[in-house]
Amino acid sequence: MQQELQSLPKGLAEDVARNLVMVANLIDEDPEQAYEYSRIALRLASRVAAVREAAGFAAYATQKYSEALGEFRAAKRMTGSVELWPVMADCERGMGRPEKALDMAGAPEVQKLDKPGQVEMRLVAAGARRDLGQIDAAIVTLQGPELASNSVQPWTARLRYAYADALLAAGREDESREWFAKVIESDKDGSTDASDRLAELDGVEFVDVLQDDAETPVAEAAPVSEPEVVFVAPVQEDQDEDEGVEEFYDEDDFELDDDDDGGDDGDGDEDRKG
Numbered sequence: 280m281q282q283e284l285q286s287l288p289k290g291l292a293e294d295v296a297r298n299l300v301m302v303a304n305l306i307d308e309d310p311e312q313a314y315e316y317s318r319i320a321l322r323l324a325s326r327v328a329a330v331r332e333a334a335g336f337a338a339y340a341t342q343k344y345s346e347a348l349g350e351f352r353a354a355k356r357m358t359g360s361v362e363l364w365p366v367m368a369d370c371e372r373g374m375g376r377p378e379k380a381l382d383m384a385g386a387p388e389v390q391k392l393d394k395p396g397q398v399e400m401r402l403v404a405a406g407a408r409r410d411l412g413q414i415d416a417a418i419v420t421l422q423g424p425e426l427a428s429n430s431v432q433p434w435t436a437r438l439r440y441a442y443a444d445a446l447l448a449a450g451r452e453d454e455s456r457e458w459f460a461k462v463i464e465s466d467k468d469g470s471t472d473a474s475d476r477l478a479e480l481d482g483v484e485f486v487d488v489l490q491d492d493a494e495t496p497v498a499e500a501a502p503v504s505e506p507e508v509v510f511v512a513p514v515q516e517d518q519d520e521d522e523g524v525e526e527f528y529d530e531d532d533f534e535l536d537d538d539d540d541g542g543d544d545g546d547g548d549e550d551r552k553g
Contacts, residue, residue, distance in 0.1 A: 310340035328357035344373030377407035
């Protein structure tokens with residue numbers, strides 16, 4: 280890529296390089312933002328093959344398959360390389376043309392691919408077979424020396440995963456379980472969800488404890504009853520005891536104790552001291 284950018288003026292080359300770096304950094308986590316950076320680079324240097332390729336992958340990541348295919352074709356014309364052939368075929372699948380993808384899988388360009396490229400082409404072809412409902416043909420397409428090999432390559436986990444998934448789609452559950460286990464052995468980076476798929480086949484159900492706790496309703500506190508209000512008559516210090524009693528009580532209804540000792544006076548309420 281650096282060699283291609285050297286054909287540009289220094290300031291322009293630096294601007295294009297910065298945008299391409301942002302595409303590479305964001306394409307997995309934020310493909311839409313990566314796509315925007317790729318469009319900037321494309322406006323600055325559309326005649327650079329690396330820019331067209333980066334724009335193609337950014338469009339592919341955002342499922343703009345027609346646009347991605349156009350960019351990949353442009354890059355292929357500029358470089359003459361067939362390296363992008365498998366992803367171009369997968370764009371055909373994304374556009375709803377699996378038959379075209381299968382035609383590309385049988386084209387002479389496939390023979391020019393390196394081993395990773397040929398495995399990628401096999402994955403695309405198997406996907407196209409599944410698009411057409413040809414599950415058994417997809418299984419056969421994935422079979423080969425690369426699948427049977429015990430050596431672990433960068434593409435081994437993906438190839439085994441596709442095979443296990445195709446077996447499951449065909450109703451061959453026991454074989455599928457075996458191959459998902461092999462995926463786990465080769466997937467050192469955890470790039471697939473093979474562990475979860477195998478657990479599902481074994482009937483293991485995962486429960487999100489934190490989520491359950493968050494959804495558990497909290498018991499509402501019992502309402503606090505209002506305190507009983509007790510009205511206490513004011514004590515008038517200037518009046519003697521008999522006059523105070525006569526003002527607040529009717530002697531016909533109540534018989535008062537002669538002594539005011541704070542005990543029970545017969546009306547059911549305790550005397551309160553002022």
